Amino acid sequence: MKREYKLGLVLLLSIVVLTACSVGSGDERGGEKEVNLLFNFATHSLDPNVDSSYVPLRAGVTETLVRLNDEKLEIEPWLAESWDSEDGKEWTIQLRDGVTFHNGKPMDGKAVKASLERAMNDNVAIKNALRIESIEVDGNTLHIKTKGYFPEFPSELVSPYTSIIDVTETDFVNRPIGTGPFAVTSFTPGSVVKLKRYDDYWDGPAKLKSAQFSFNEDANARSLALESGSADIVFRPEVESVPHLEELEGITVESTSTFRVHQLTMNLQRKALQDVNVRKAVDALLDRQSIVDTILHGHAEVAEGPFMPSFSFAPDYSKKERGPEAARTYLKKAGYTEKNGVMQKDGKPLRFTLLTYGSRADLPLIAQVFQSDAKKLGIQVEIRQIEIPEEYMAANRDWDLTTYSNLTAPRGDAGYYLNATYHPDGALNFSGADDDKLTALLDELNVTVDPKERALLSEEIAQYVDQKVLNSFVLYPHTLVAYNADKVKNWVTTRSEYYMLTNELDVN
Template sequence: MYNLYKSLIVSILTILLLTACSSKSVEQTDNGKKEINLLFNFATSSLDPNVDTSYVSLRAGITETLVHLNDETLKIEPWLAESWSSKDGQTWTIKLRENITFQNGNPMDGVAVKASLERAMKDSIAIKNALRIESIEADANTLTIKTEVPFPEFPSELVHPNTSIIDITETDFVKKPVGTGPFAVSSFTPGTSVDLIRYDEYWDGAAKLEKARFSFNEDANARSLALESGGADVVFRPEVESLENLEAIEGVTVESTSTFRVHQMTMNLQRKPLQNINVRKAMDALINRESIVDTILRGHAEVATGPFPSSFTFAPDYLEKQTGIEVAREFLRKAGYEEVAGVMKKDGEPLELTLLTYSARADLPLIAQVFQSDAGQLGINVIIQQIEIPEEYMAANRDWDLTTYSNLTAPRGDAGYYLNATYHPNGALNFSGADDDKLTSMIDKLNTTVGQQERSDIAEKIASYVDEQVYNSFILHPNTLVAYNSDKVKNWVTSRSEYYMLTNELDVY
C-alpha cells in the first residue's frame, strides 16, 4: 500500500512539473521568438568543453572543433580548420579559417587556438594522451604542430569534443565558456539546463533560431512524458517502451538511427577473479545478447560480436561462440570453481562480483539486472551498484568487478580512437586496466601506419586479439533514438556520431 501511495505521489508531481514546462513552452512560443527545448539524457554540472564527458558545449552549439566528422561519408572534413597537411606524419601545418570570431567578438586566430589546445591538454590528461602534441607554433592563422611520434591519424583526433576551441581569456569555463558556435550561453543551471541565445556574427551564417534551451533529465520515462506534454520539443533517447505511444501522436516523429556505439561489459582486470581468462569467458557466455536486444531494446539494436558494428571494414569475422548457463559453468570449472550447496566457490571462497551501472542510459540497469539473475543461477552473487558519472567513478575507484558501460567506438570512422582509448595503457577509457605488451605493440603500430586498408587490417587483428583475451564483453550496438515535434521543429538531423545537435540550420515552422 505504501508503494502504491508513493507511485501516485510521484505521478502527480511529474504531471504538475510537465504541465508547468508545457505552459512555459506555450508562453515562449506566443512571444514570437523562434526557440526550442531539447531534452538530453545526461546531466552535467559543468560546461567546460575540455573536460565535460557529456560534451554539452559542442552538442548545444556553443563550441566547435578544428575538424568535423561527416556522418554520411564517415570522413573528416574542415570546420574551424580550413586545411591540414604533413609530409612526415609528425609535423603538421594547419590553416585556420579567416574572419572567425568568438562570441565575445575576439578573433579566433592562431594564437587563440594554440592557447585553447594547450589549455585542453593541461586540464585533461585524456586529451594530452590522445593528441600527443610535443609543440605548437602560431603565426597569424597558421599553426605548426609537432607530435611526439609520427601520427598519421592526428587530424581525426581533432574531431573530439574535448578539443573544442574556446577563448581562454574568458575564464568562467564551467558556467559560460566562450566558443565560436552559433549559440552563446545566456545562463546555466548545473544539472538542469543551459539557456542559449543566437550569436548574430556566427561565421557560417547566423542561426535560424533566436533562442534554445538544452536541458537534462536522466529519467527516460520523464523525457518521453515531456515530449507528450509539450514541455520539450526534441527528446534524446526517449523510453523504448514509450515509442509506440509517441509514434501514435499526431505531429511527433520518432527516429531510430544506427550509430557507432557499443554497450559492453567492462571487466576490471585488476580484480583477482577476472585475471583468469576462463572466468572472463564465463561472464561473456552468460550474456544472452539476442534476448536483450529483443526484450530490453525492442529490436532497436544490433547484436554485438565485437566493439565495431559489422558494417566497418575493420570488424573481424568472429568465430561463433557457445553461450549459456552450462557453457559458463564449464568455463568456471576450468578456472577451479565448483558449485557447493548452490554457491559457486573456489578454495572455499564464494564468487561475488560488484557490477556498476548508471541510469542515464535506461537500458543499462536492465541489462545489469538480467545478468545478475542469470549469474545467480550459477551460484554467483552479483551486487549491483548504481553510480552517476561512470567515467569519473571507474577512473577513481577500483573496488568493482564489472560495469555495464556504453561507448562510441568509431566516431571518426576509424578504429584508432577506441583501441587507443580503451586498451592502450595510457588510454583515457582504459577502465579495465589492460596492460598487455603484445596488445600495446599492435596499437602503437596502428598509430604509425598510413593508408586506410593497411590500418583496417591491423585494427582487425587487434579486435580479434581483444576478443580472444575477453578483456571486455560486447553486448549490442544500440540505435540512437530521438523523438521530436515535427509540426514545430524543422531541419532536425539525428547525428550518427551523436556530436552535432543544435546547429545554425535548426529551425521552427
C-alpha cells in the first residue's frame, strides 16, 4: 500500500479502530494525565490466571510475588519481600507489609494463598509448573511445600498466571481486583481496558491519573493510530512503517532484542512428521536470512535454536545443510520421490496443514514464504488462519505445522521453555513430544541448583532437541515499540515484555 493512500486512511482507521480512545490520549485534560497504549493482541478476558495475553500484568492491574530484572536477568522481590529454603522443597515466603488490593482489603497471607490456589485450580499449566503440595499461612508469611526437590520454584512465581488477586471479588473476566498502580474502570472485550490510578498503591501512586490499554491486531492500523495521535504508545507497529515513523517529529521507535523466538512448531503425532528426515527437510526449507531481511527488515537475528547465543545455556550448533536441494536429499532418505511435480511416497502426496495467526504480522508472511518454497519441491501446504494459537493447538490435532512465537527465557533461565515445550506435562508441549531420554534430562535439570551445571544440562537438552528436530527455529525478533516522545515520559521497553504501564510512566 502506498504511503499516500495510507495517510488518506489515517483518520478513518483511527475512528473505526479506536473508537474507545475518543476521550483523547497523552494530554493533560483538566489536570488529569492520561496515556493510551495500543497492543497487538486482543483479549476477551482479564482473568489473569488464564489470559494468555497477560493484559492484567502488562496494564499494571496485577502483580506477582517475584519479578524479573531485565538487565541483570535475575529474579527480584515484588509482592514478596524474600524467600528461602533449606532443602529446596519447603519454602518460606515473606510478603510485603502494607499492600492493599484495589478494594482496600489487605494483601495478606490468607489472600495470597487463596489466589495461588485459585490459579492452580483454574490453570493446569500453572498447577504443573508450581508443583505445590501445600500452603500454610502465618500472618504475612507463607510456608509452601513443593512436590519433591524444586530449587527453581521462586522463578516460576514470575509467571503472569500467578498474578495475585482478591478472589472474593468474582468478576475475574471484566474487573480483576489486583494490587498494581492501576485499577480497571471498564473493559470492552477485544477493544480496550480503561484504567484509573490507585491512589493507595504500595510503591507510590502512579504519575498518570488514568490510562487506556487498547487492542488492534492490524499492524498497519497500529502505525496509523500513532501517526494520527489516537495512540501514544504502539506495541509492534508495522515493520514497513518504521522508517516513516522515525522521520516524524517527536516519534521515537525502539527496536529491542528480547527472549523470544519465532519457530515452526511440528505436530509429532502426524505420521509424516514422525520421520526425522521429513522434519529435517522442513527445517532445511526455511530461508532464515531472507526472512530476516525481507519480512523483518533487519529487526531480528537468524535463529539456530530456542535461545539467543548471548545466553550461557545456548549451545554451539553444528553446521547444517540448508536449501531446497538439502531438503530434497532428506526427503529421499525418508522414501519420498518427486513424480509429475508432486513429492510423494507409496503413491501418497506429501501435504502439510500450516497454522498461523495475524496478531504477529510477520508470522503469516513467514508461512507464505514456506508455502512458496515447499511448492517448488512438489509439497502442497495449506495455510489455515486461527485466532488463539495456544487454544487451537491444545484442542486440535488436525494440523502439521504452526508458525508460533514463544518467550524462551523470560526468567533468565532455560528451564521454563524446555519444561513447558518438551516435558510430557508441559503447558506449551503442542508438538506432543514424549521422549524418555529427553524427559529424564528435564527431570535432572529440575533438581539441579548450581548455575554452571544447569547451563551445561540446558545445553545438552537444546542439542538433543536440535538433533531430533523436534521444532524448527526461524529467528529472534526484536520488540518494536513506537511512541510519542514529546508526550510520553519514562517508557521502558522490557525484554521480557511483561511490564508496561507502571507507576513511573508519565506524560508531559
